[in-house]
Amino acid sequence: MTSRPPAPRPLAARRARRRPAPAAVGLLALVLVACAPAGSPPEPAGSATGPAGTVTVDNCGAPATFPSPARRMFVNDSNLTALSLAVGAADQIAAVTSLEDDVDVLTRKYGDVVSRLPLVSAEYPTMENVVAARADVVVAGWNYGYSDSTNLTPQTLAERGVAGYVLSESCRRPDGTRGTMDPWEAVRADLRNIGAITGHPGTAADVVADTDRRLDALRAAPQPAEKPVVFVFDSGTDAIFSSGAFGGPQAVIEAAGGTNALADVEDTWTEVPWERLATARPDYIVFVDYPGQTVAEKERVLATHPASRDLPAVREKRYLSLPYALWTSGPLNIDAAEHLRHGLEQAGLVPPSAVRPALDLG
Numbered sequence: 447m448t449s450r451p452p453a454p455r456p457l458a459a460r461r462a463r464r465r466p467a468p469a470a471v472g473l474l475a476l477v478l479v480a481c482a483p484a485g486s487p488p489e490p491a492g493s494a495t496g497p498a499g500t501v502t503v504d505n506c507g508a509p510a511t512f513p514s515p516a517r518r519m520f521v522n523d524s525n526l527t528a529l530s531l532a533v534g535a536a537d538q539i540a541a542v543t544s545l546e547d548d549v550d551v552l553t554r555k556y557g558d559v560v561s562r563l564p565l566v567s568a569e570y571p572t573m574e575n576v577v578a579a580r581a582d583v584v585v586a587g588w589n590y591g592y593s594d595s596t597n598l599t600p601q602t603l604a605e606r607g608v609a610g611y612v613l614s615e616s617c618r619r620p621d622g623t624r625g626t627m628d629p630w631e632a633v634r635a636d637l638r639n640i641g642a643i644t645g646h647p648g649t650a651a652d653v654v655a656d657t658d659r660r661l662d663a664l665r666a667a668p669q670p671a672e673k674p675v676v677f678v679f680d681s682g683t684d685a686i687f688s689s690g691a692f693g694g695p696q697a698v699i700e701a702a703g704g705t706n707a708l709a710d711v712e713d714t715w716t717e718v719p720w721e722r723l724a725t726a727r728p729d730y731i732v733f734v735d736y737p738g739q740t741v742a743e744k745e746r747v748l749a750t751h752p753a754s755r756d757l758p759a760v761r762e763k764r765y766l767s768l769p770y771a772l773w774t775s776g777p778l779n780i781d782a783a784e785h786l787r788h789g790l791e792q793a794g795l796v797p798p799s800a801v802r803p804a805l806d807l808g
Contacts, residue, residue: 499513499514500512500513500514501514501642501643503638503639503642503643504635504639505611505612505614505617505639506612506614506617506618506626507617507626510600510609510611511609512583512609512611512643513582513583513609513643514642514643514644514645515538515643515644515645515646516535516538516582516583516609516643516644516645517538517540517582518538518540518579518580518581518582518583519535519538519539519540519581519582519583519584519585519644520540520541520542520543520571520575520576520579520581520583520584520585521539521541521542521543521584521585521586522542522543522544522570522571522584522585522586522587522590522591523543523544523545523586523587523590523591523774524544524545524547524548524551524552524770524771524774525590525613525694525770525771525774525775525776525778526585526586526587526590526591526613526776527539527542527545527552527563528552528555528556528771528776528777528778529585529636529637529640529776529777530585530640530644531552531555531556531559531560532556532637532649532650532653532776532777533637533640533641533644533646533649533650533653534644534646534649535640535644535646536556536559536562536563538644539563539564540564540579540580540581541564541565541566541571541575541576541579541581542563542564542565542566543565543566543567543568543569543570543571543575543591544567544568544569544570544591545563545565545568546565546568547736547737547770548769548770548771549561550769550808551769551771551772551778551805551807552771554805554806554807554808555778555781555805564579566578566579570591570593570596570598571584571586571591571598572596572598573597573598573602573603573606576598576603576606576608577606581608582608582609583608583609583610583611583643584600584603584608584609584610584611585611585613585640586598586610586611586612586613587612587613587615587616588612588613588616588617588618588624589616589624589715590613590616590774592610592612592616600612611639611640611643613632613636613775614626614627614631614632614633614635614636614639614775615629615632615633615692615693615694615714615774615775616714616775623712623713624692624713624714624715625690625691625692625693625712625713625714626692627692628697629692629693629694629696629697629775629779630657630661630697630701630779632692632775633657633694633697633775633776633777633779634654634657636775636776637650637653637654637657637777638650638651638654641653653777656780657777657780660780660783660784660804661701661780661783663800663801664701664702664703664783664784664787664801665701667703667787667796667797667799667800667801668796668797668798668799669703669796669797670703670795670796670797673703673704673705674703674704674705674728674729674730674790674793674795674796675704675705675707675726675727675728675729675730676699676702676704676705676706676707676728676729676730676731676732676786676790677707677708677723677726677728677730677731677732677759678693678695678699678706678707678708678732678734678773679723679731679732679733679734679744679748680715680733680734680773681734681738681739681744682720682739682744682747683747685717685718685719685720686717686718686719686720686722686723687715687716687717688707688708688715688716688717688718688722689706689708689714689715689716689773690706690708690709690710690711690712690713690714690715690716691706691708691709691710691711691712691713692712692713692714693713693714693715693773693775694714694773694774694775694776694779694782695732695773696709697775697779697783698772698773698779698782698783698786699732699786701780701783701787702783702784702786702787702790702796703787703790703796704729704730704786704790704795704796707722707723707726707728708722708726714775720751720753720754721753723753723754723757724753724754724757727757727758727759728757728759729758729759729764729793729795730759730764730765730766730789730790730793730795731748731759731760731764731765731766732765732766732767732768732773732786733765733766733767733768734767734768734770734773735767735768735769735770736769736770741767745763745765748760764793764795766785766786766789768782768785768786768807769807772785778805781803781804781805784801784802784803784804784805785803785805785807787799787801788801788802788803
Protein backbone atom coordinates (compact mmCIF):
# COMPACT_ATOMS: atom_id res chain seq x y z
CA MET A 447 0.00 0.00 0.00
CA THR A 448 1.14 3.52 -0.66
CA SER A 449 1.41 6.84 1.11
CA ARG A 450 -1.84 8.37 2.20
CA PRO A 451 -3.27 11.59 3.60
CA PRO A 452 -4.13 11.82 7.30
CA ALA A 453 -7.11 9.50 7.75
CA PRO A 454 -8.03 6.30 9.56
CA ARG A 455 -5.54 3.67 8.40
CA PRO A 456 -7.78 1.06 6.75
CA LEU A 457 -9.84 3.37 4.55
CA ALA A 458 -6.73 5.23 3.51
CA ALA A 459 -5.06 1.90 2.85
CA ARG A 460 -7.76 0.88 0.40
CA ARG A 461 -7.64 4.25 -1.32
CA ALA A 462 -3.90 3.88 -1.62
CA ARG A 463 -4.24 0.51 -3.32
CA ARG A 464 -6.53 2.11 -5.88
CA ARG A 465 -3.65 4.12 -7.25
CA PRO A 466 -1.53 1.75 -9.36
CA ALA A 467 2.18 2.37 -9.05
CA PRO A 468 3.36 4.25 -12.16
CA ALA A 469 6.72 2.68 -12.85
CA ALA A 470 8.20 -0.79 -13.08
CA VAL A 471 10.24 -2.25 -10.30
CA GLY A 472 13.94 -2.20 -10.98
CA LEU A 473 16.35 -4.95 -10.09
CA LEU A 474 16.40 -5.65 -6.39
CA ALA A 475 19.96 -6.88 -6.12
CA LEU A 476 20.65 -5.40 -2.73
CA VAL A 477 24.01 -6.64 -1.57
CA LEU A 478 24.46 -6.15 2.15
CA VAL A 479 26.92 -7.89 4.42
CA ALA A 480 26.27 -8.73 8.06
CA CYS A 481 27.82 -11.17 10.47
CA ALA A 482 25.92 -14.40 11.02
CA PRO A 483 26.44 -16.80 13.89
CA ALA A 484 28.20 -20.07 13.25
CA GLY A 485 25.97 -22.95 12.31
CA SER A 486 23.25 -20.86 10.63
CA PRO A 487 20.45 -23.13 9.41
CA PRO A 488 20.54 -24.26 5.78
CA GLU A 489 18.46 -22.27 3.34
CA PRO A 490 15.49 -23.75 1.49
CA ALA A 491 15.32 -24.48 -2.20
CA GLY A 492 15.05 -21.25 -4.17
CA SER A 493 17.55 -19.35 -2.03
CA ALA A 494 21.30 -19.32 -2.10
CA THR A 495 23.95 -18.34 0.36
CA GLY A 496 25.91 -15.28 -0.68
CA PRO A 497 28.81 -13.51 1.00
CA ALA A 498 29.25 -14.30 4.68
CA GLY A 499 26.10 -13.50 6.59
CA THR A 500 23.82 -12.98 3.59
CA VAL A 501 21.22 -14.90 1.63
CA THR A 502 19.99 -14.29 -1.92
CA VAL A 503 16.38 -15.01 -2.85
CA ASP A 504 14.26 -14.46 -5.92
CA ASN A 505 12.05 -11.44 -5.27
CA CYS A 506 9.83 -10.10 -8.06
CA GLY A 507 11.80 -12.08 -10.63
CA ALA A 508 15.21 -10.71 -9.68
CA PRO A 509 17.91 -11.85 -7.25
CA ALA A 510 17.83 -9.88 -4.01
CA THR A 511 20.47 -10.21 -1.30
CA PHE A 512 19.67 -9.73 2.38
CA PRO A 513 21.57 -9.94 5.65
CA SER A 514 20.71 -13.28 7.19
CA PRO A 515 19.57 -13.82 9.76
CA ALA A 516 17.94 -10.40 9.73
CA ARG A 517 18.25 -8.84 13.18
CA ARG A 518 16.10 -5.70 13.03
CA MET A 519 13.15 -6.05 10.66
CA PHE A 520 10.78 -3.19 9.94
CA VAL A 521 7.43 -4.69 8.88
CA ASN A 522 4.47 -2.80 7.40
CA ASP A 523 0.86 -3.99 7.43
CA SER A 524 -0.87 -6.89 9.08
CA ASN A 525 -0.49 -9.47 6.30
CA LEU A 526 3.27 -8.92 6.16
CA THR A 527 3.41 -9.05 9.94
CA ALA A 528 1.58 -12.38 9.73
CA LEU A 529 4.23 -13.63 7.29
CA SER A 530 6.99 -12.70 9.74
CA LEU A 531 5.22 -14.23 12.74
CA ALA A 532 4.34 -17.39 10.84
CA VAL A 533 7.99 -18.23 10.19
CA GLY A 534 8.93 -17.63 13.83
CA ALA A 535 10.64 -14.26 13.49
CA ALA A 536 8.79 -12.33 16.21
CA ASP A 537 11.96 -11.57 18.16
CA GLN A 538 13.59 -10.09 15.05
CA ILE A 539 10.87 -7.49 14.45
CA ALA A 540 12.21 -4.09 15.51
CA ALA A 541 9.18 -2.08 14.38
CA VAL A 542 5.76 -2.50 12.79
CA THR A 543 3.35 -0.04 11.19
CA SER A 544 -0.28 -0.15 10.03
CA LEU A 545 -1.16 -2.98 12.37
CA GLU A 546 -3.67 -1.98 15.01
CA ASP A 547 -6.90 -2.84 13.18
CA ASP A 548 -5.94 -6.51 12.88
CA VAL A 549 -4.45 -7.00 16.33
CA ASP A 550 -7.39 -9.19 17.39
CA VAL A 551 -7.22 -11.65 14.50
CA LEU A 552 -3.42 -11.79 14.62
CA THR A 553 -3.58 -12.50 18.35
CA ARG A 554 -6.07 -15.29 17.76
CA LYS A 555 -3.63 -16.80 15.27
CA TYR A 556 -0.23 -16.12 16.83
CA GLY A 557 -0.91 -15.43 20.50
CA ASP A 558 0.17 -12.75 22.96
CA VAL A 559 3.40 -12.03 21.10
CA VAL A 560 1.33 -9.66 18.94
CA SER A 561 0.75 -7.31 21.88
CA ARG A 562 4.52 -7.02 22.37
CA LEU A 563 5.30 -5.97 18.82
CA PRO A 564 6.78 -2.44 18.71
CA LEU A 565 4.11 -0.45 16.84
CA VAL A 566 5.73 2.82 15.81
CA SER A 567 2.96 4.28 13.64
CA ALA A 568 -0.66 3.65 12.72
CA GLU A 569 0.16 5.01 9.27
CA TYR A 570 2.47 3.76 6.56
CA PRO A 571 6.19 4.03 7.31
CA THR A 572 8.45 6.91 6.41
CA MET A 573 12.16 6.78 5.78
CA GLU A 574 12.55 8.54 9.13
CA ASN A 575 10.69 5.66 10.84
CA VAL A 576 12.99 3.12 9.23
CA VAL A 577 16.16 4.98 10.12
CA ALA A 578 15.01 5.53 13.70
CA ALA A 579 14.34 1.80 14.09
CA ARG A 580 17.88 1.01 12.87
CA ALA A 581 16.36 -1.58 10.54
CA ASP A 582 18.51 -3.90 8.47
CA VAL A 583 15.53 -5.27 6.47
CA VAL A 584 12.18 -3.70 5.55
CA VAL A 585 9.30 -6.03 4.69
CA ALA A 586 6.62 -4.19 2.71
CA GLY A 587 5.12 -4.06 -0.79
CA TRP A 588 4.10 -1.77 -3.58
CA ASN A 589 0.99 -0.04 -2.23
CA TYR A 590 1.70 -1.89 1.02
CA GLY A 591 4.15 0.75 2.24
CA TYR A 592 6.47 1.26 -0.72
CA SER A 593 5.70 4.26 -2.86
CA ASP A 594 7.60 6.28 -5.43
CA SER A 595 5.66 9.37 -4.33
CA THR A 596 6.97 9.15 -0.74
CA ASN A 597 10.44 8.08 -1.84
CA LEU A 598 10.28 4.93 0.27
CA THR A 599 11.28 2.14 -2.10
CA PRO A 600 13.71 -0.78 -2.09
CA GLN A 601 16.09 1.40 -4.11
CA THR A 602 16.06 4.35 -1.69
CA LEU A 603 16.43 1.94 1.21
CA ALA A 604 19.46 0.36 -0.44
CA GLU A 605 21.08 3.81 -0.65
CA ARG A 606 20.93 3.86 3.15
CA GLY A 607 22.23 0.34 3.61
CA VAL A 608 18.83 -1.25 4.26
CA ALA A 609 17.52 -4.23 2.27
CA GLY A 610 13.91 -3.98 1.10
CA TYR A 611 11.78 -7.09 0.58
CA VAL A 612 8.75 -6.75 -1.73
CA LEU A 613 5.52 -8.67 -1.06
CA SER A 614 5.25 -11.05 -4.02
CA GLU A 615 1.58 -10.25 -4.66
CA SER A 616 2.55 -6.62 -5.20
CA CYS A 617 5.33 -7.20 -7.73
CA ARG A 618 4.82 -4.84 -10.66
CA ARG A 619 4.74 -5.48 -14.38
CA PRO A 620 6.34 -3.05 -16.86
CA ASP A 621 3.06 -1.15 -17.26
CA GLY A 622 2.92 -0.49 -13.52
CA THR A 623 0.06 -2.89 -12.74
CA ARG A 624 0.63 -5.44 -10.02
CA GLY A 625 0.56 -9.23 -10.22
CA THR A 626 3.19 -11.51 -11.71
CA MET A 627 2.40 -14.95 -10.29
CA ASP A 628 -0.34 -17.27 -9.10
CA PRO A 629 -1.60 -16.01 -5.71
CA TRP A 630 -0.86 -19.25 -3.85
CA GLU A 631 2.63 -19.34 -5.35
CA ALA A 632 3.08 -15.77 -4.14
CA VAL A 633 2.25 -16.83 -0.57
CA ARG A 634 4.62 -19.81 -0.75
CA ALA A 635 7.41 -17.64 -2.16
CA ASP A 636 7.03 -15.07 0.62
CA LEU A 637 7.00 -17.69 3.37
CA ARG A 638 10.11 -19.39 2.02
CA ASN A 639 11.91 -16.12 1.36
CA ILE A 640 11.14 -14.56 4.75
CA GLY A 641 12.08 -17.86 6.34
CA ALA A 642 15.45 -17.75 4.59
CA ILE A 643 16.05 -14.09 5.42
CA THR A 644 15.26 -14.57 9.11
CA GLY A 645 17.12 -17.87 9.44
CA HIS A 646 13.98 -19.95 9.97
CA PRO A 647 13.70 -21.99 6.74
CA GLY A 648 12.47 -25.09 8.56
CA THR A 649 9.59 -23.26 10.20
CA ALA A 650 8.68 -21.66 6.87
CA ALA A 651 8.70 -25.08 5.19
CA ASP A 652 6.36 -26.41 7.89
CA VAL A 653 3.91 -23.55 7.29
CA VAL A 654 3.98 -24.14 3.54
CA ALA A 655 3.38 -27.86 4.10
CA ASP A 656 0.45 -27.14 6.44
CA THR A 657 -1.03 -24.72 3.91
CA ASP A 658 -0.73 -27.29 1.14
CA ARG A 659 -2.28 -29.99 3.31
CA ARG A 660 -5.28 -27.81 4.03
CA LEU A 661 -5.50 -26.78 0.38
CA ASP A 662 -5.59 -30.46 -0.60
CA ALA A 663 -8.47 -31.01 1.85
CA LEU A 664 -10.41 -28.12 0.33
CA ARG A 665 -9.83 -29.36 -3.20
CA ALA A 666 -10.81 -32.90 -2.24
CA ALA A 667 -14.10 -31.68 -0.76
CA PRO A 668 -17.24 -32.36 -2.83
CA GLN A 669 -17.57 -29.78 -5.58
CA PRO A 670 -20.77 -28.27 -7.00
CA ALA A 671 -21.85 -29.00 -10.56
CA GLU A 672 -21.55 -25.27 -11.20
CA LYS A 673 -19.22 -23.17 -9.10
CA PRO A 674 -20.86 -20.20 -7.36
CA VAL A 675 -19.72 -16.76 -8.47
CA VAL A 676 -18.23 -14.76 -5.59
CA PHE A 677 -17.78 -10.99 -5.69
CA VAL A 678 -15.28 -9.23 -3.42
CA PHE A 679 -16.71 -5.98 -2.07
CA ASP A 680 -13.80 -4.27 -0.39
CA SER A 681 -15.54 -0.89 -0.33
CA GLY A 682 -17.59 1.23 -2.64
CA THR A 683 -19.68 4.32 -3.29
CA ASP A 684 -19.12 5.89 -6.73
CA ALA A 685 -17.27 2.76 -7.85
CA ILE A 686 -16.34 -0.56 -6.24
CA PHE A 687 -12.91 -1.49 -4.97
CA SER A 688 -12.44 -5.21 -5.51
CA SER A 689 -9.81 -7.80 -6.43
CA GLY A 690 -8.77 -9.50 -9.65
CA ALA A 691 -6.81 -12.51 -10.84
CA PHE A 692 -3.58 -11.81 -8.93
CA GLY A 693 -4.97 -10.80 -5.54
CA GLY A 694 -5.22 -12.91 -2.42
CA PRO A 695 -9.01 -13.27 -2.80
CA GLN A 696 -8.53 -15.12 -6.09
CA ALA A 697 -6.66 -17.86 -4.23
CA VAL A 698 -9.19 -17.91 -1.40
CA ILE A 699 -12.28 -18.10 -3.63
CA GLU A 700 -10.93 -20.83 -5.91
CA ALA A 701 -9.81 -22.97 -2.96
CA ALA A 702 -13.24 -22.63 -1.36
CA GLY A 703 -14.95 -23.95 -4.49
CA GLY A 704 -16.10 -20.68 -6.03
CA THR A 705 -15.29 -18.49 -9.02
CA ASN A 706 -14.00 -14.95 -8.60
CA ALA A 707 -16.31 -12.58 -10.47
CA LEU A 708 -13.24 -10.57 -11.51
CA ALA A 709 -11.00 -13.48 -12.47
CA ASP A 710 -10.63 -11.89 -15.91
CA VAL A 711 -9.12 -8.69 -14.46
CA GLU A 712 -5.33 -8.97 -14.56
CA ASP A 713 -4.57 -6.98 -11.43
CA THR A 714 -4.42 -7.53 -7.68
CA TRP A 715 -6.67 -4.89 -6.07
CA THR A 716 -8.48 -2.53 -8.38
CA GLU A 717 -11.50 -0.31 -8.89
CA VAL A 718 -14.36 -1.39 -11.16
CA PRO A 719 -17.68 0.22 -12.12
CA TRP A 720 -20.95 -0.88 -10.55
CA GLU A 721 -21.90 -2.47 -13.87
CA ARG A 722 -19.37 -5.23 -13.20
CA LEU A 723 -21.29 -6.23 -10.09
CA ALA A 724 -24.64 -6.02 -11.87
CA THR A 725 -23.58 -8.14 -14.85
CA ALA A 726 -21.74 -10.68 -12.68
CA ARG A 727 -24.94 -11.43 -10.74
CA PRO A 728 -22.86 -13.08 -8.00
CA ASP A 729 -24.21 -15.91 -5.93
CA TYR A 730 -22.29 -14.68 -2.89
CA ILE A 731 -20.65 -11.43 -1.78
CA VAL A 732 -17.70 -11.18 0.59
CA PHE A 733 -16.64 -8.09 2.52
CA VAL A 734 -13.18 -6.94 3.57
CA ASP A 735 -13.84 -5.85 7.14
CA TYR A 736 -12.02 -2.72 8.25
CA PRO A 737 -12.96 0.68 9.71
CA GLY A 738 -13.65 3.49 7.29
CA GLN A 739 -16.65 1.86 5.68
CA THR A 740 -18.26 -0.54 8.11
CA VAL A 741 -19.90 -3.79 7.09
CA ALA A 742 -23.29 -2.27 7.92
CA GLU A 743 -22.53 0.64 5.61
CA LYS A 744 -21.47 -1.72 2.84
CA GLU A 745 -24.70 -3.67 3.17
CA ARG A 746 -26.65 -0.42 3.08
CA VAL A 747 -24.88 0.71 -0.10
CA LEU A 748 -25.61 -2.61 -1.81
CA ALA A 749 -29.24 -2.54 -0.69
CA THR A 750 -29.84 0.94 -2.10
CA HIS A 751 -27.69 1.21 -5.23
CA PRO A 752 -29.69 0.69 -8.45
CA ALA A 753 -27.05 -1.70 -9.83
CA SER A 754 -27.17 -4.06 -6.85
CA ARG A 755 -30.39 -3.67 -4.86
CA ASP A 756 -32.30 -6.27 -6.88
CA LEU A 757 -29.56 -8.88 -7.00
CA PRO A 758 -30.64 -12.14 -5.29
CA ALA A 759 -27.41 -12.26 -3.23
CA VAL A 760 -28.19 -8.77 -1.89
CA ARG A 761 -31.87 -9.39 -1.24
CA GLU A 762 -31.09 -12.65 0.56
CA LYS A 763 -27.99 -11.21 2.27
CA ARG A 764 -25.70 -13.98 1.11
CA TYR A 765 -22.69 -12.29 2.69
CA LEU A 766 -19.49 -13.15 4.51
CA SER A 767 -17.24 -10.60 6.19
CA LEU A 768 -13.64 -11.44 7.09
CA PRO A 769 -10.84 -9.22 8.45
CA TYR A 770 -8.41 -7.45 6.13
CA ALA A 771 -5.51 -9.71 7.14
CA LEU A 772 -7.32 -12.76 5.79
CA TRP A 773 -7.90 -11.27 2.33
CA THR A 774 -4.55 -9.62 1.65
CA SER A 775 -1.80 -11.96 0.48
CA GLY A 776 -0.29 -13.94 3.33
CA PRO A 777 -0.46 -17.07 5.48
CA LEU A 778 -4.01 -16.30 6.67
CA ASN A 779 -5.38 -16.81 3.16
CA ILE A 780 -5.83 -20.52 3.92
CA ASP A 781 -7.91 -19.61 6.97
CA ALA A 782 -10.03 -17.34 4.78
CA ALA A 783 -10.55 -20.18 2.30
CA GLU A 784 -11.81 -22.49 5.05
CA HIS A 785 -14.19 -19.83 6.37
CA LEU A 786 -15.47 -19.08 2.88
CA ARG A 787 -16.02 -22.78 2.18
CA HIS A 788 -18.06 -23.00 5.38
CA GLY A 789 -20.06 -19.93 4.38
CA LEU A 790 -20.78 -21.29 0.90
CA GLU A 791 -21.91 -24.58 2.45
CA GLN A 792 -24.25 -22.78 4.83
CA ALA A 793 -25.73 -20.91 1.86
CA GLY A 794 -26.31 -24.20 0.01
CA LEU A 795 -24.00 -23.16 -2.83
CA VAL A 796 -21.52 -26.02 -2.44
CA PRO A 797 -22.06 -29.52 -1.01
CA PRO A 798 -21.44 -30.23 2.69
CA SER A 799 -17.91 -31.34 3.53
CA ALA A 800 -15.65 -32.28 6.42
CA VAL A 801 -13.74 -28.98 6.10
CA ARG A 802 -13.82 -26.93 9.29
CA PRO A 803 -12.12 -23.55 9.81
CA ALA A 804 -9.02 -23.97 11.95
CA LEU A 805 -8.96 -20.32 13.00
CA ASP A 806 -11.64 -19.29 15.50
CA LEU A 807 -12.71 -15.74 14.66
CA GLY A 808 -14.96 -15.44 17.69
